[in-house]
Amino acid sequence: MLARLPERVSVYEVSPRDGLQNEAAPIPLEAKLRLVDALLDTGLSRIELTSFVSPRWVPQLADADELCGRVRRRAEVTFSALCPNAQGFERAKAAGLPEIAVFLSASESHNKKNTNKSIAQSLAAFEDVVPPALAEGMRVRAYVSTVWGCPYEGDVDPRAALDITQSLLSLGCYQVSLGDTIGVGTPRQTAAIVEMFLSEVAVDAIALHFHDTRGTALSNALVGLMLGVRDFDSSVAGLGGCPYAPGAAGNLATEDLVYMLHGMGIETGIDLPRLIDAGRVAEAVLGRKLPGKVHQAGLPRLRS
Amino acid sequence: MLARLPERVSVYEVSPRDGLQNEAAPIPLEAKLRLVDALLDTGLSRIELTSFVSPRWVPQLADADELCGRVRRRAEVTFSALCPNAQGFERAKAAGLPEIAVFLSASESHNKKNTNKSIAQSLAAFEDVVPPALAEGMRVRAYVSTVWGCPYEGDVDPRAALDITQSLLSLGCYQVSLGDTIGVGTPRQTAAIVEMFLSEVAVDAIALHFHDTRGTALSNALVGLMLGVRDFDSSVAGLGGCPYAPGAAGNLATEDLVYMLHGMGIETGIDLPRLIDAGRVAEAVLGRKLPGKVHQAGLPRLRS
Numbered sequence: 176m177l178a179r180l181p182e183r184v185s186v187y188e189v190s191p192r193d194g195l196q197n198e199a200a201p202i203p204l205e206a207k208l209r210l211v212d213a214l215l216d217t218g219l220s221r222i223e224l225t226s227f228v229s230p231r232w233v234p235q236l237a238d239a240d241e242l243c244g245r246v247r248r249r250a251e252v253t254f255s256a257l258c259p260n261a262q263g264f265e266r267a268k269a270a271g272l273p274e275i276a277v278f279l280s281a282s283e284s285h286n287k288k289n290t291n292k293s294i295a296q297s298l299a300a301f302e303d304v305v306p307p308a309l310a311e312g313m314r315v316r317a318y319v320s321t322v323w324g325c326p327y328e329g330d331v332d333p334r335a336a337l338d339i340t341q342s343l344l345s346l347g348c349y350q351v352s353l354g355d356t357i358g359v360g361t362p363r364q365t366a367a368i369v370e371m372f373l374s375e376v377a378v379d380a381i382a383l384h385f386h387d388t389r390g391t392a393l394s395n396a397l398v399g400l401m402l403g404v405r406d407f408d409s410s411v412a413g414l415g416g417c418p419y420a421p422g423a424a425g426n427l428a429t430e431d432l433v434y435m436l437h438g439m440g441i442e443t444g445i446d447l448p449r450l451i452d453a454g455r456v457a458e459a460v461l462g463r464k465l466p467g468k469v470h471q472a473g474l475p476r477l478r479s
Numbered sequence: 480m481l482a483r484l485p486e487r488v489s490v491y492e493v494s495p496r497d498g499l500q501n502e503a504a505p506i507p508l509e510a511k512l513r514l515v516d517a518l519l520d521t522g523l524s525r526i527e528l529t530s531f532v533s534p535r536w537v538p539q540l541a542d543a544d545e546l547c548g549r550v551r552r553r554a555e556v557t558f559s560a561l562c563p564n565a566q567g568f569e570r571a572k573a574a575g576l577p578e579i580a581v582f583l584s585a586s587e588s589h590n591k592k593n594t595n596k597s598i599a600q601s602l603a604a605f606e607d608v609v610p611p612a613l614a615e616g617m618r619v620r621a622y623v624s625t626v627w628g629c630p631y632e633g634d635v636d637p638r639a640a641l642d643i644t645q646s647l648l649s650l651g652c653y654q655v656s657l658g659d660t661i662g663v664g665t666p667r668q669t670a671a672i673v674e675m676f677l678s679e680v681a682v683d684a685i686a687l688h689f690h691d692t693r694g695t696a697l698s699n700a701l702v703g704l705m706l707g708v709r710d711f712d713s714s715v716a717g718l719g720g721c722p723y724a725p726g727a728a729g730n731l732a733t734e735d736l737v738y739m740l741h742g743m744g745i746e747t748g749i750d751l752p753r754l755i756d757a758g759r760v761a762e763a764v765l766g767r768k769l770p771g772k773v774h775q776a777g778l779p780r781l782r783s
Contacts, residue, residue: 434694
C-alpha cells in the first residue's frame with residue numbers, strides 16, 4: 176500500500192504570499208520580513224514571497240517590490256512570486272527573483288472572478304510572461320486552481336485541468352501546482368485526479384496544493400504521496416484563508432505535512448523544530464492562533 | 480490502492496465521555512443533555528455517554544448516573560459508558576445501559592498513572608466486570624491506549640498491545656479500540672500496527688481511535704480504511720483534549736471523518752448536515768471554538 180512512497184519530498188512554502196494575501200488588514204512590511212527570516216532558517220528551499228499584482232486588487236501585497244528588496248537572500252533558497260501579466264514579470268525581473276509563477280483556474284467562473292479573463296485569455300496572456308522569463312534565465316511555475324471543485328460551478332472536470340496543465344508545460348512552465356482551492360477534496364477523488372494526470376505527465380511536472388477547509392488536506396496529500404508525487408505546497412502554521420473563521424480554512428500547515436513525512440521516513444531537508452518556531456513566529460506576526468497543529472502541540476517528548 | 484475500502488463504516492461517538500472528561504470546569508448536566516440530544520438526531524448509532532469512575536478522579540463526570548437517567552433513549556442508538564471496575568459495572572447496570580467499556584494502556588507507565596494498576600492487575604480486574612456484564616446480556620467494548628506511543632515511555636511495542644487485545648477478546652469483549660492517545664502516529668506506523676493486528680484478529684474485533692494532536696488523525700484513519708477497518712471512534716467538533724491549548728489536541732472530529740467517508744462513497748448512516756449542527760451545539764455548550772473543520776466551514780455550496 177505504501178510501496179510507491181517517495182524517499183524525498185520538496186516542500187514549496189506559500190505562507191508569505193498565499194497566507195498573507197487574504198488578511199483583512201495588510202501586515203506591516205517589518206512583520207513580513209520577520210516571518211520570511213524565520214522561514215529562511217528552517218531548511219525550506221522554496222519560498223513564494225509575494226505577488227506582483229495590482230495593489231488595487233491585492234492591497235495586502237502592495238509592498239511586493241520593497242519586500243523583495245529587503246529579504247535576506249540565501250544561496251540555497253529559491254524565492255518566487257506570482258506574476259499575472261507582463262508588468263508583473265517586469266517587476267519580478269527588477270527584483271532579481273530567479274523564479275515566478277503564473278496562475279489560472281480550471282473552472283471558467285472562478286477564473287473570470289479571480290482574473291477577469293477567460294481561461295483561453297489567461298493562457299494567451301502567459302505567452303507575454305513565460306517565454307520572456309525563460310529568456311531571462313528564470314524558472315516559471317504555474318498554478319491551476321479549483322481542480323477539486325469550484326465555488327461557483329461545483330464539480331470540475333479534471334480533464335479540463337489536465338488540458339490546461341499540458342498547455343502550461345508546453346509553454347515552458349517547469350511544474351504545475353494543482354489546487355484544491357476551496358478544500359472540498361476527498362481521497363478517492365484525489366486518487367482519480369492524480370492517476371489521470373500521471374497517465375499523461377511526468378510526476379515531477381505536478382505539485383499538489385491543498386487547503387484544509389474541511390480537514391482533508393493531509394489525507395489528500397497522503398494519497399498523492401502513495402501515487403509517487405514528490406512536490407507539495409504548504410503554508411507554515413496553516414496560514415491562509417479567511418481570518419473571520421479561524422481554523423475553518425487555511426492552507427495545509429507545513430509543519431503538519433513535514434511531521435507526517437518525517438514520521439514516514441521521507442526526507443525533506445527541513446529542520447522540524449525550527450519550522451515549529453517559524454509557525455509560532457507566524458502566529459506572533461498575525462496576532463492570532465493559526466490552525467496548524469504541530470506548532471501548537473510541539474514534538475512528542477521522547478521522540479526525535 | 481483504494482481497493483479494500485469498506486462499503487460501510489460504523490462511527491463510535493465519544494464526545495460526551497472522552498470529550499467532556501478533560502474540561503477544566505465541569506459542564507452542567509443540562510448542557511450535556513443538550514449535546515447528547517443533538518447527537519441523537521444525527522443518525523449516530525453508538526454513543527459513549529460517560530464514565531462510571533470515582534468523582535474524586537474525574538469530577539467532570541460525577542453526574543454519570545443522573546445523565547444516564549435523563550437522556551432521551553432511542554431504540555436505534557446504543558449508549559455505553561466506561562467502567563473501570565465492579566462498582567462501575569453495577570452503576571452501569573443500574574442505569575440500564577446495554578453496553579460498557581473497559582480500558583487500559585499498552586504501556587505500563589501510562590496504565591499505572593491512569594489507573595494505578597499494572598497491566599496485569601487491570602486485566603485481572605476486568606474478570607470482575609466483563610463476565611458479569613455478559614451474564615446480564617450487556618456487550619463489552621475495550622480500549623487499549625498509547626498503542627502509537629506513550630507520553631512517559633516513548634515508543635510502544637505493538638506486540639504488547641496485540642497480546643492485551645487477545646486477552647480482552649478472550650475475556651469476551653466484542654471489540655477493542657486501539658488508541659493513539661497522545662496523537663503521535665503517522666501513516667507508515669499505522670499501517671504496520673493495523674497489519675500486525677489483522678494478521679491475528681478479525682477486522683471487526685478492532686476499532687481505531689485517533690487524537691489529532693499533530694494533525695495526522697484523519698490520515699491515520701484513511702490508512703485503517705485502506706486496510707479494511709470498519710470501526711472508528713471520533714468526537715463531534717473534535718471535542719476533547721486540553722482546553723488551554725485550543726486546537727492543539729482533541730479527538731478526530733466526527734464531522735471531518737464523516738465528510739471524508741461520504742466523499743469516498745462509504746456509508747455511515749449519519750446525516751452530515753445534522754452532525755454539523757451537533758458540532759455547533761458542542762461549541763455552544765463548551766462556550767468556545769472547537770478544532771473540527773467541517774462544522775466551521777459547512778458543506779460546499781454546490782455539492783450534497
